[in-house]
Amino acid sequence: MKQISYGRQYIDKKDIEAVIETLQSDYMTQGPKVKEFEDKVAEYHGCKFAVAFCNGTAALHAAYYAVGLEKDDEFITSPITFAASGNGGLYLGGIPKFVDIDKENYNIDINKIEKAITDKTKVITPVSLAGYPVDLKAIRKIIENTGKDIKIIHDAAHAIGALRENRNIVDYADVTILSFHPVKHVTTGEGGMVLTNDENYYKKLCLFRTHGITKNPDELEENQGAWYHEMQELGYNYRITDMQCALGITQMSKLDKSLYERNKIADYYDNELKDLEWLILPINYFKKEWLKDDKYKGLKIKPENLNSYHLYPVLLKDPEERKSFFDYMRENNIFVQVHYIPLHLMPYYKKNYGYKRGDFPIAEDYYSREVSIPMYPTLTKEELDYIVNTIKNFKK
Numbered sequence: 137m138k139q140i141s142y143g144r145q146y147i148d149k150k151d152i153e154a155v156i157e158t159l160q161s162d163y164m165t166q167g168p169k170v171k172e173f174e175d176k177v178a179e180y181h182g183c184k185f186a187v188a189f190c191n192g193t194a195a196l197h198a199a200y201y202a203v204g205l206e207k208d209d210e211f212i213t214s215p216i217t218f219a220a221s222g223n224g225g226l227y228l229g230g231i232p233k234f235v236d237i238d239k240e241n242y243n244i245d246i247n248k249i250e251k252a253i254t255d256k257t258k259v260i261t262p263v264s265l266a267g268y269p270v271d272l273k274a275i276r277k278i279i280e281n282t283g284k285d286i287k288i289i290h291d292a293a294h295a296i297g298a299l300r301e302n303r304n305i306v307d308y309a310d311v312t313i314l315s316f317h318p319v320k321h322v323t324t325g326e327g328g329m330v331l332t333n334d335e336n337y338y339k340k341l342c343l344f345r346t347h348g349i350t351k352n353p354d355e356l357e358e359n360q361g362a363w364y365h366e367m368q369e370l371g372y373n374y375r376i377t378d379m380q381c382a383l384g385i386t387q388m389s390k391l392d393k394s395l396y397e398r399n400k401i402a403d404y405y406d407n408e409l410k411d412l413e414w415l416i417l418p419i420n421y422f423k424k425e426w427l428k429d430d431k432y433k434g435l436k437i438k439p440e441n442l443n444s445y446h447l448y449p450v451l452l453k454d455p456e457e458r459k460s461f462f463d464y465m466r467e468n469n470i471f472v473q474v475h476y477i478p479l480h481l482m483p484y485y486k487k488n489y490g491y492k493r494g495d496f497p498i499a500e501d502y503y504s505r506e507v508s509i510p511m512y513p514t515l516t517k518e519e520l521d522y523i524v525n526t527i528k529n530f531k532k
């Protein structure tokens with residue numbers, strides 16, 4: 137069996153042709169494809185504004201900036217996430233605060249958020265880990281009860297297209313960020329996006345992406361001629377290219393199919409692995425009975441709740457066995473991965489913010505057992521059978 141990765145892009149002829157077409161056009165960087173891609177993703181999520189960035193980390197940096205995080209402001213996120221969820225706030229001088237994870241769904245523990253809020257808290261950045269949509273409605277309610285002006289940045293890098301009670305990843309958030317890294321559902325090579333319904337944030341995001349420079353005559357302090365532009369804020373070069381967005385557009389047309397196939401794979405794993413008493417599977421919160429009904433095929437109609445299944449994280453009951461399971465899978469050409477080493481235990485976070493082992497015990501326990509097994513829509517039946525049989529043989 138050739139190597140099977142934990143995640144993988146799906147590129148077809150249409151994707152390749154779209155990129156070639158852009159290469160032959162007049163635009164390589166900021167052309168018409170950027171706006172077309174932004175509109176497509178915004179429309180898919182029923183939101184007003186979208187701003188594409190060169191990667192999801194830049195999108196996070198811009199999101200923290202847009203909602204007004206400043207030096208010494210606190211922001212709260214989950215310790216089980218990729219470094220970017222926190223780093224976006226650090227770039228602006230924010231102070232990272234963590235809330236431990238929920239031991240069943242692995243997202244930030246909603247019940248512990250209120251206690252972590254202080255007078256300095258400006259932002260909460262929940263992450264929909266592995267594609268399971270975090271309960272944003274509950275977080276919004278907690279914030280309302282405090283009476284404080286705290287913004288929500290939803291890190292939906294894993295959760296494009298996810299639904300919770302028919303509400304999507306944009307609802308209840310001030311801004312939502314996406315990543316288009318190749319292991320994600322939709323790829324542009326590198327790429328990211330911020331989604332929002334707030335026009336003021338939209339304007340700030342556009343400025344931040346382009347050095348803080350505007351050419352819009354309505355926004356200029358003065359106008360000296362057609363060449364004239366002003367740098368009004370300190371921004372960055374966080375632009376994405378037309379070539380990448382052309383790919384993003386064709387990738388978006390495959391998103392529903394990808395989400396459908398991922399749910400089918402999760403259902404297969406759920407059924408095949410459920411009897412292994414040494415393995416803990418992700419809880420099937422959103423039952424997948426709808427997969428049996430043809431009207432949902434390819435997700436032409438969406439169920440009320442939808443897990444995006446970016447990852448399929450399994451936990452070893454005995455953390456002592458995690459390393460041998462991980463090594464065993466890799467020896468068998470199944471390139472599993474661990475998501476994530478808790479962010480508060482990264483040397484930089486320990487050194488600069490005083491975090492230490494034991495601070496977030498549920499996250500640390502989760503990390504000590506976790507392995508992500510392959511999850512991407514083009515896994516074949518033969519590969520899936522091989523993965524499942526290899527796992528079953530681990531203890532034989």
Ligand SMILES: Cc1ncc(COP(=O)(O)O)c(C=O)c1O
Nearest residue numbers: 191192193218220293315316317
């Ligand atoms: C949860 C999460 N947030 C943010 C990012 C950052 O995205 P990017 O790699 O596009 O910069 C990632 C990337 O893997 C991620 O997993």
